[in-house]
Amino acid sequence: MTMKDRLVRGEKVMMNNVSRLPAVFARGKGTYLFDTDGKKYLDLLSGIAVMALGHSHPRLAKVMQQQAGKILHVSNYFFLEEQVELAEKLRNLSGLGRVFFCNSGAEANEAAIKLARKYGRKLGGKYEIITALDSFHGRTMGALAATGQPKYQEAFAPMPEGFRYAPFNELAAWEEAVNERTCAVLVEPVQGEGGVRPAAKDFIQGLAELCRRRRLLLIMDEVQTGLGRTGKLFAWQHAGVRPDIMTLGKALGHGIPFGAVLARKEAVFEPGDHSTTVGGGGMAFATALEVLRVMEEENLPERAGRLGRELTALFEEWRERLSVVKEVRGLGLMLALELTCPAKPVVETCLQRGLLINAVTPTALRLLPPLNIGKEELEKGLDILYEVLAVVRP
Numbered sequence: 026m027t028m029k030d031r032l033v034r035g036e037k038v039m040m041n042n043v044s045r046l047p048a049v050f051a052r053g054k055g056t057y058l059f060d061t062d063g064k065k066y067l068d069l070l071s072g073i074a075v076m077a078l079g080h081s082h083p084r085l086a087k088v089m090q091q092q093a094g095k096i097l098h099v100s101n102y103f104f105l106e107e108q109v110e111l112a113e114k115l116r117n118l119s120g121l122g123r124v125f126f127c128n129s130g131a132e133a134n135e136a137a138i139k140l141a142r143k144y145g146r147k148l149g150g151k152y153e154i155i156t157a158l159d160s161f162h163g164r165t166m167g168a169l170a171a172t173g174q175p176k177y178q179e180a181f182a183p184m185p186e187g188f189r190y191a192p193f194n195e196l197a198a199w200e201e202a203v204n205e206r207t208c209a210v211l212v213e214p215v216q217g218e219g220g221v222r223p224a225a226k227d228f229i230q231g232l233a234e235l236c237r238r239r240r241l242l243l244i245m246d247e248v249q250t251g252l253g254r255t256g257k258l259f260a261w262q263h264a265g266v267r268p269d270i271m272t273l274g275k276a277l278g279h280g281i282p283f284g285a286v287l288a289r290k291e292a293v294f295e296p297g298d299h300s301t302t303v304g305g306g307g308m309a310f311a312t313a314l315e316v317l318r319v320m321e322e323e324n325l326p327e328r329a330g331r332l333g334r335e336l337t338a339l340f341e342e343w344r345e346r347l348s349v350v351k352e353v354r355g356l357g358l359m360l361a362l363e364l365t366c367p368a369k370p371v372v373e374t375c376l377q378r379g380l381l382i383n384a385v386t387p388t389a390l391r392l393l394p395p396l397n398i399g400k401e402e403l404e405k406g407l408d409i410l411y412e413v414l415a416v417v418r419p
């Protein structure tokens with residue numbers, strides 16, 4: 026059966042909930058993917074920041090196999106040893122004392138929203154959360170209501186109440202949005218789905234100060250930026266501002282459904298407040314522990330920062346040479362090229378040429394390469410992208 030046949034079968038049976046690209050993958054190794062026809066691709070998207078250590082990482086494959094034969098799930102009435110070890114590790118790395126594990130980024134944000142409301146209730150019934158325009162926090166109803174993009178919300182109205190939106194990086198508007206009902210602000214340190222837009226350091230520092238002054242919780246959504254992607258283990262470390270609550274997902278589970286909420290002890294659940302049946306499970310805990318070990322041993326956050334600076338400098342040269350490149354944005358290995366033309370045809374041509382990237386907005390290309398990508402592979406991918414961009418008509 027050809028890949029084309031598989032695509033046709035897939036389109037008939039899968040919900041048409043995203044606009045897909047024409048490839049069915051059979052396996053991956055490091056930075057490479059192979060489709061069911063055997064064609065090889067360079068993956069500079071990493072499953073949207075999930076596969077931070079590349080595909081089929083031998084150490085991760087080993088712990089997954091071992092854990093599958095050891096223990097996976099016992100209900101949330103009990104702890105697993107890997108769960109406790111991971112929670113301690115995350116606490117030590119972040120300085121946030123309490124952890125809740127769940128199954129996705131959206132679910133982590135749902136838990137953060139509930140924590141904020143629980144905290145606000147204690148302050149006399151405050152419940153509003155301010156989030157950023159063009160943000161993205163997930164597709165479940167609470168996370169969707171927190172997402173400041175009406176295009177994602179319109180078909181599913183009415184949204185849950187209690188969210189206000191303010192422009193990203195415009196501190197004065199956030200000051201103005203705070204009222205007697207506000208209990209928290211929720212922000213991505215780099216807006217991912219909104220087009221790869223880093224928060225200014227003084228914006229994050231100003232938000233922290235605002236939160237201190239008005240007794241609000243500062244919640245950082247690190248689902249996409251977390252675990253080394255931006256050049257620090259957590260992106261809030263760039264601004265030197267520790268949030269009260271942080272959410273994680275994507276790279277933490279490295280392909281196993283997983284999410285986490287970390288919080289200061291002022292914002293905690295009590296028995297009966299919140300739960301989930303599996304909450305990651307043994308495979309996710311063991312995998313996340315190994316992801317963190319590899320990142321630490323190979324100094325990957327720092328490497329991502331260094332590679333990101335080199336790439337940004339290179340893309341700035343492209344911008345001067347290629348009229349189709351209008352702007353270069355990003356932090357670490359979370360980068361975007363704003364184009365003067367639609368991005369989708371560029372992505373499609375790259376795919377035909379064996380390179381995976383994506384169109385994060387209609388006019389912006391996004392690159393999220395694995396943090397351990399080899400220089401040679403990166404250069405190969407960049408050569409393809411340059412050649413494609415060089416013949417695009419602006």
Ligand SMILES: Cc1ncc(COP(=O)(O)O)c(C=O)c1O
Nearest residue numbers: 129130131161162163217248249
């Ligand atoms: C910043 C951010 N938060 C939350 C989510 C939602 O995570 P998930 O798709 O795992 O529910 C995403 C997904 O792209 C994200 O980028």
